[in-house]
Amino acid sequence: MEFSILKDILIIFALSTIVNYIFTKIKVPTIVGYLITGVLAGPHLGGVITNIENIDVLAEIGIVLLLFTIGLEFSLKHLIKIRVLVFWGGFLQFSLTTLIVMGVARAYDLDLKGSFFVGFLTALSSTAVVLKILQDRSEITSNYGRTVMGILIFQDLILVPLLLFTPIIGGESGNIFREILMMGLKSAVILLFVLFGNKWFMNRLLHAIAMTKNQELFLMSILLICLSVAFLTAELGMSLAFGAFLAGLMISESEYSHQAFSHIIPFKDTFTSFFFVSIGMLLDLQFVMDNLYTVLLTVIMVVVIKIIIASGTAFMLGHTIRGVILVGLSLAQVGEFSFILVKMGQNYHLISDYYYQLFLAVAVITMSISPFLIMVSKPLSNAVIKLPLPPKIVEGLFPLRQMEVPTLKNHLVLIGKDPRVLSMSIMARHLKIPYISIVFDPAIVKARQKKGETVIYGDAQNTPILEKAHIKTASVIVVSIGDVVTAMSVTEKVRLLNKHASIIVRTRQIDDAEDLYKLGATQVIPEEFETAIEMFERVLNKFLMPHDQIEVIIGNIRKNNYGLVRDGKKRWRKSILSHLPNLEISALKVEEESPVAGHSLAQLAFRSTFGVTVVAIKRAEELIDHPGPNTSLYKNDIVYVLGRQEQIAHAVNLFGKQKG
Numbered sequence: 001m002e003f004s005i006l007k008d009i010l011i012i013f014a015l016s017t018i019v020n021y022i023f024t025k026i027k028v029p030t031i032v033g034y035l036i037t038g039v040l041a042g043p044h045l046g047g048v049i050t051n052i053e054n055i056d057v058l059a060e061i062g063i064v065l066l067l068f069t070i071g072l073e074f075s076l077k078h079l080i081k082i083r084v085l086v087f088w089g090g091f092l093q094f095s096l097t098t099l100i101v102m103g104v105a106r107a108y109d110l111d112l113k114g115s116f117f118v119g120f121l122t123a124l125s126s127t128a129v130v131l132k133i134l135q136d137r138s139e140i141t142s143n144y145g146r147t148v149m150g151i152l153i154f155q156d157l158i159l160v161p162l163l164l165f166t167p168i169i170g171g172e173s174g175n176i177f178r179e180i181l182m183m184g185l186k187s188a189v190i191l192l193f194v195l196f197g198n199k200w201f202m203n204r205l206l207h208a209i210a211m212t213k214n215q216e217l218f219l220m221s222i223l224l225i226c227l228s229v230a231f232l233t234a235e236l237g238m239s240l241a242f243g244a245f246l247a248g249l250m251i252s253e254s255e256y257s258h259q260a261f262s263h264i265i266p267f268k269d270t271f272t273s274f275f276f277v278s279i280g281m282l283l284d285l286q287f288v289m290d291n292l293y294t295v296l297l298t299v300i301m302v303v304v305i306k307i308i309i310a311s312g313t314a315f316m317l318g319h320t321i322r323g324v325i326l327v328g329l330s331l332a333q334v335g336e337f338s339f340i341l342v343k344m345g346q347n348y349h350l351i352s353d354y355y356y357q358l359f360l361a362v363a364v365i366t367m368s369i370s371p372f373l374i375m376v377s378k379p380l381s382n383a384v385i386k387l388p389l390p391p392k393i394v395e396g397l398f399p400l401r402q403m404e405v406p407t408l409k410n411h412l413v414l415i416g417k418d419p420r421v422l423s424m425s426i427m428a429r430h431l432k433i434p435y436i437s438i439v440f441d442p443a444i445v446k447a448r449q450k451k452g453e454t455v456i457y458g459d460a461q462n463t464p465i466l467e468k469a470h471i472k473t474a475s476v477i478v479v480s481i482g483d484v485v486t487a488m489s490v491t492e493k494v495r496l497l498n499k500h501a502s503i504i505v506r507t508r509q510i511d512d513a514e515d516l517y518k519l520g521a522t523q524v525i526p527e528e529f530e531t532a533i534e535m536f537e538r539v540l541n542k543f544l545m546p547h548d549q550i551e552v553i554i555g556n557i558r559k560n561n562y563g564l565v566r567d568g569k570k571r572w573r574k575s576i577l578s579h580l581p582n583l584e585i586s587a588l589k590v591e592e593e594s595p596v597a598g599h600s601l602a603q604l605a606f607r608s609t610f611g612v613t614v615v616a617i618k619r620a621e622e623l624i625d626h627p628g629p630n631t632s633l634y635k636n637d638i639v640y641v642l643g644r645q646e647q648i649a650h651a652v653n654l655f656g657k658q659k660g
Contacts, residue, residue, distance in 0.1 A: 038280020062271030071248015090154020416480035495520025551649030612643030
């Protein structure tokens, strides 16, 4: 019995595990590791794997699943919102790149047809590489991420006519007008099918399947939908990957889209790795060594041209200098669909074997360096912003109006644009707590300014932006930014400007908490740990544990995990009060019929009974600082108590109405 494909998969898994283990240690992106694995295992170097067709099939599945998950994360409504980015931005980037590369290709002694064809090839960028990185960094829905996504969607759409026109350029054309008409009809059918599925059909189908409560059936149904739509588009002359993206869009508005996403992720990550390995297998290192100067010069020219044109497109769309740099560096590589086209071009004699190998070398190298370019894009943009550039370049062609921010004291500053912070601004507004939001996304800023909210557009890493939000007089600052490096930079600058405010920082992992505390954070809330705490709290409720005991347990968990430095030593962290470790100030309201109402602080003996101290009392509009032992508490008083979290949890029960 022949198990050649199983042997190839085993070799790839073994090699990629070793390579990526080494690369992870030296902090090199895994995409590069998979490309190197392909080079090592491919027929041009190690020759370990000779049947590349098997790997190509697995790679195609990986691209299908990647585009499917991207469609799930996106949404048809979102796509309609960025239609200007897709059609105007995409057309501008694609057409300008094609024309300029066409001119450069003429200098390589390519004829007019070959130059035009190479221009097409080079204009495409890698959807798989770029969107995987943006997905990993949670930046697909960022301002620059939307532009990158829009341009990539246009490139995927333009692939269809490119596949149609390649035989025509090669001189093997049939009835061109008939073919264009048929392609238009097919596209209209697909579009109507997606709209129908998104609005009426898909949610009902998934609901019926989910009601069976059979997880295996749900997974199989999701894969069936993905592959069916992909196969349908392929039958109509479009790419499998684009069909998978459309399938994701159909499900994206469903309440089951997140469930579908979580089921597909393991398959997507595994099969996508085969795609990058298959790309690496195409690289002929002997050709690269024999033509090293030409290859390196061509790589530099392609990267520079693509950066300049993509950056110029971003500028024309109104991006600030930061967005211009981020978009430019994100689209600086040659795309995976170019490999399909270049093979067709070779078959139709549009390019010779020499230019075919040169293009493959340039494409693989640009894809390999792309993760590094995206990694340096933010530090580079931070450095460029500090240069004395004209305001039009720094702020973009369509700068937001400067909001007049009233002078505030003891207010709340919200930094970030994730749903948590946006929800907090709604809550603050409802409770009439004075607040200012800093958001680095002009679309969100514009929408919220129209609603009358006090929102400042800008990067909170810049001191002038923080000063405009009156950060020096703020009482509480919330930093909720996905990128931990940016969050650290913002926290450090905020603490330098305000020594006394409480700085609450959201982070993804608890391991980041130590660095944030060192930079001045008052309280760090790691997503992964808070989710576990919330789940455990519900577990304790199911065991019918008394509420006050649950509060004490949760308080101890937080103390032991947030209060200790994670270096194996039992040292206390810098905590909420700079000189009093592990203490918090909580505001407790004296409810009607509370047992503390009408009693003096001396009678209640909070300190000796619970270990907490009353530091202030707010009664109507009056604030009583340092209340004495004879000060009494009355209903509706707000009592500020100082103590550890578990001590406050014991005391809080006295302030409500007693049961029984």
